[in-house]
Amino acid sequence: MRIGTRAxxxxxxxVAGELRKMTAFIRQEAIEKAREIQLKADEEFAIEKSKLVRQExxxxDTQYEKKFKQAAMSQQITRSTLANRTRLRVLSSRQELLDELFQQARDQISGIAAKDAKKYETxxxxxxxxxxxxxxxEKVSVRARKKDAEAVKKAIEEAEKEFQESVGKEVSAELDEEDPLPEGSAGGVVILGGQGxxxxxxxxxDRLRLLEIDALPAVRETLFGKNVNRRFYD
Known part of the structure; x- marks a missing residue:
């Protein structure tokens, strides 16, 4: 009687059954391990992706904030520049008007002597x-224009009398005809003491110049409003 084949x-x-079981087990283990590796890889990918997204x-955001600040600064500089230009134009226009007004005053005082000699002597x-x-x-000298010499001599005489009546002592004022005021002067006198x-x-x-300084705030307020000095001249 023959023994059956090895198969x-x-x-x-x-043995074949055990091998099949082992192979199936190994295959299952490999599938699960592959799935585990895939899940871990997906998780790490998601983490890294999230990290990269946050970084980017x-x-x-940083770049936007920087550009926003730069734009805001540029806008502020532009606005400030325009405001300064406007302010300067306003100041220039106002100063031109003031200069024109004071020039008109200079022109008017230049004609006082010619218009009313008696008033000029006073x-x-x-x-x-x-x-x-x-x-x-006790003794002073007076300078004036050559053409005002006679009028100034009369003015000196009257001033000496009034001074003596007010103070109670005599004073001698002499017209300095060797060093007169320029003929282009609008008029008036220069009084010298302390030996010159x-x-x-x-x-x-000079009196008009002092008047300009003293009256300038009031003139500005009259022409341009009460708050003009605070807004434009501080």
Whole structure:
């Protein structure tokens, strides 16, 4: 009697079955391991992707914030530049108007002597007398335009009398005909004391200059409004 073939031998069948089980187990393990690796890879990919997205988002936000600040700064500079240009134009226009007004005043005072000689003599007397009171010296000299010489001499005489009546002492004021004021002067006098070291400038030009300084705030307020000095001249 012959023994059956090896393929049908019980021991063979047992071994083959074990091998199939082992192969199936290994295959299952490999599938699960592959799935685990895939899940871990997907998780790491998602984490890395999220990290990259956050980094890129932060970079974009930083870049946007930087550009926004630059744009805001540029806008502020532009606005400030335009405001300064407007302010300067307004100041320039206002200063031109003020200069024109004061020039008109200069032109008017230049014609006082020619229009009313008597009134001019009274003005000269008051200017000389003011200098006598300010210096309070026994002897002073007076400078004036050559064409005003006679009028100034009369003004000096009257001023000396008024000074003596007011102060109770005599004063001698002499017209300095060797060093007169320029003929281009609008008029008025310069009184010298302290042996020529002290000078009181009572010419029309200087008095007008002082008046411009004193009256300028009021003139600005009258022309341009109450708050103009605070808004444009601070």
């Amino acid at each position: 049908h031998h019980p021991l063979y069948e047992q 988002t932060a970079a974009i 003005v000269l007397k008051d200017l000389v007398l003011e200098g006598l009171f300010a210096l309070n010296e 070291k002290i000078e009181i400038n009572n010419t029309f030009e």
